Amino acid sequence: MTFADTHTHIYLSDFENDREQMIERAVHAGVKACLLPAIDRSEHTNLLNLCQKYPTFCFPMMGLHPCSVKENYKEELNEVYSLLTTRKFYGIGEIGLDFYWDKTFVEEQKEAFFTQLEWASHFKLPVSIHSRNALDDCIQIVKYFPKGTLSGVFHCFAGNERQAKEITEYGFYLGIGGVATYKNAGLDATLKHIAPGFLVLETDAPYLTPVPFRGKRNEPAYLKYVAEKIAMIKNITVEEVAEITTRNAQKIFGI
Ligand SMILES: [Zn+2]
Numbered sequence: 177m178t179f180a181d182t183h184t185h186i187y188l189s190d191f192e193n194d195r196e197q198m199i200e201r202a203v204h205a206g207v208k209a210c211l212l213p214a215i216d217r218s219e220h221t222n223l224l225n226l227c228q229k230y231p232t233f234c235f236p237m238m239g240l241h242p243c244s245v246k247e248n249y250k251e252e253l254n255e256v257y258s259l260l261t262t263r264k265f266y267g268i269g270e271i272g273l274d275f276y277w278d279k280t281f282v283e284e285q286k287e288a289f290f291t292q293l294e295w296a297s298h299f300k301l302p303v304s305i306h307s308r309n310a311l312d313d314c315i316q317i318v319k320y321f322p323k324g325t326l327s328g329v330f331h332c333f334a335g336n337e338r339q340a341k342e343i344t345e346y347g348f349y350l351g352i353g354g355v356a357t358y359k360n361a362g363l364d365a366t367l368k369h370i371a372p373g374f375l376v377l378e379t380d381a382p383y384l385t386p387v388p389f390r391g392k393r394n395e396p397a398y399l400k401y402v403a404e405k406i407a408m409i410k411n412i413t414v415e416e417v418a419e420i421t422t423r424n425a426q427k428i429f430g431i
Contacts, residue, residue: 177206177414177415177419178206178207178208178418178422179206179207179208179377179396179399179400179403179418179421179422180209180211180376180377180421180422180425180426180431181207181211181381181396181399182211182304182329182331182351182376182377182378182425182428182429183211183213183270183304183329183331183332183351183353183378183379183380184210184212184213184378184380184381184396185212185213185215185380185381185382185383186198186199186210186212186226186234186382186395186396187212187222187223187225187226187234188219188222188382189222190382190393191382191395195226198395198396199230199233199396201395201397202395202396202397202399204397205396205397205398205399205400206400207397207399208233208422209233209431210233210234210235210396211237211266211267211304211429211431212226212227212235212236213237213239213267213270213304213331214236214237214238214239214240214241214256214269214270215241215243215244215270216241216252217252217255220238220255220259223236224236235429235431236265236266237265237266237267237268237269237270237304238256238259238260238265238268238269239256239267239268239269239270239271239292239303239304240253240256240271240288240292241270241271241306242271242272242285242288242289242306243274243277245281245284245285245288246281246284249281249284249288253288253291253292256292256295257295260295260299260301265301266301266302266431267296267301267302267303267304267328267428267429268292268293268295268296268299268301268302268303268304269303269304269306269328269331270304270306270331271288271289271292271303271304271305271306272289272306272307272310272314273285273286273289273306273307273308273310273313273314273317274306274307274308274309274310275308275309275313276308276309277308286313286317289314289317290320293317293318293320293321293326296326296328297321297326302327302328302329302428302429303326303329304329304331304351305318305328305329305330305331305348306331306332307330311334311335311339312339314330315339315342315343315346318348319346323346323347324347326347326348327347327348328348328349328428329348329349329350329351329376329378329428330343330348330349330351331351331378331380332351332353332355332378332380332384333350333351333363334355334363335366336366337365337369337370340366340369340370340374341369341370344370344371344374349374349375349376349424349428350370350374350375350376351376351377351378352367352375352376352377352378352402352406353377353378353379353380353384353386353402354379354380354385354386354387354390354394354398354401355384356386356402356405356406356409357386357387357390357401357402357405358387364405364409367406367409367410368409368410372406372410372412372416372417372420372421373420373424374424375417375420375421376421376424376425376428377399377402377403377406377417377421377425378399378402379394379395379396379398379399379402380394381393381394381395381396381398382394382395385398386398386401386402386405387401388401389401403417403418403421404417406421
């Protein structure tokens with residue numbers, strides 16, 4: 177049984193004391209690949225160094241996170257673009273809109289998101305989309321691009337059935353993580369209506385830890401708890417969840 181973690185930040189300092197052991201635990205748990213979304217310039221070196229150290233396990237993405245869209249976002253975007261033109265990345269991410277923490281830069285967030293979607297279309301790279309309190313806005317901006325010109329994942333999907341259908345009919349996938357195991361999130365009701373062929377697994381480590389470790393640091397080895405939950409909701413085996421979601425991840429990101 178093999179898994180792919182399609183969205184994980186294991187280059188962050190949260191793992192600085194036990195990163196090698198954490199990766200060993202992931203491999204032992206069947207995780208074959210990790211997609212690493214970027215945040216901003218402060219973490220690019222850490223991200224790229226880790227991918228260099230584990231070239232068959234860690235696959236880099238490049239992009240500007242919506243929470244890092246501030247006064248200097250144009251400089252940040254220039255750096256993203258320059259990296260995209262100089263080395264291989266497996267996706268553009270994480271990009272999107274976040275109206276939860278701070279609404280000061282809403283217009284700049286929209287512009288940065290749109291610009292990076294244009295780059296994704298130009299470079300034919302999949303995207304990893306972050307949306308918080310902004311899912312319909314994200315869907316609307318993505319749909320400005322004709323169906324088939326973009327591909328990718330709505331990471332940490334936590335929307336309703338209508339939003340899930342809109343996204344999957346457009347040809348995108350839903351990234352499912354620890355939130356699926358949270359009792360009050362209501363995601364299980366939505367997932368009942370979505371075929372596993374539209375799902376990929378993710379941890380978003382060190383965040384969004386699944387039950388039974390909720391509240392602690394998350395890591396890719398915990399992917400199996402998400403897979404078990406999906407298996408329960410869809411009434412299929414964990415092996416089937418692993419096989420389908422890993423195949424989806426390979427298809428989307430070309431890993
Ligand atoms: Zn993330």
